[in-house]
Amino acid sequence: MTYAVSQALQAAVFDVLSTDPAVAAEVGSAIYDAVPAGAVPDIYLRLGSETVRDASDGSGAGSEHMLTVSVITVSPGFSSAKAAAAAVSDALHGADLALARGRLVFMRFDRASARRIDSASARQIDLRFRARVQDD
Template identity: 40%
Template sequence: MTYALSWPLQEAVFARLSADPTLSGLVGGRIYDAAPHAVQASDPLEDYVTLGEEVARAFDTATDHGASFDFAVAVHSGRQGYARAKAIAGAICDALIDAPLSLSRGKLIGLRFLQAQAQRGRPPVRRRIVLRFRAVIEDS
């Protein structure tokens, strides 16, 4: 197992989400590693996506080394209801589940959805949905 596969995974997830036309139609280019302060202050109705925390575990076999990564992608919305946030969350799932991600190191064995949690909040983020995925990567 190596944590060196983490950054290639994050790069590939970011690239996949950024290139998805449905998601781009919903959030434009507002996909971040961490949301800039300006996004939250500029317009409370701006919807955006952040890449979140992860947990890595060894996923070695007798002949290969790899890791599994449970990682989060969060939807942030300043809107009153869940409709827009859920549409964005659905687009993220459609873009990532079983996606053939191209990694700069390693080979993606599988990518699946684990869970989602929808939460209410205070402005500027009235709605937040945290999606959790699992990626299994074999080191190259």
């Protein structure tokens, strides 16, 4: 098992999301690892939690990452959040990410959940992706 590729995977996910025109049309450049203090945009993406399992095989060390990208908005209803979530899903599902360390074997959409947060004044959609990486 290796966790060594995790940072490279996160950086590649950030790069793809921050350069994708459809994502930019929905959230601009509002993509965060940690949401900054102070005022935040009405809609933004947060790179979130990650669970990693061993996926080593005869060819070497590898891991499977279950990573979450959240769409958060204060807009009423889920329409804008779902449009942004669709753009994120399109950008990441099946993506061929270039990693600074290791290589991506595959990236697939796994599941999503949508809910009201902050006493129903905001909306959040958590998109979970499954990525298999190998540390070459």
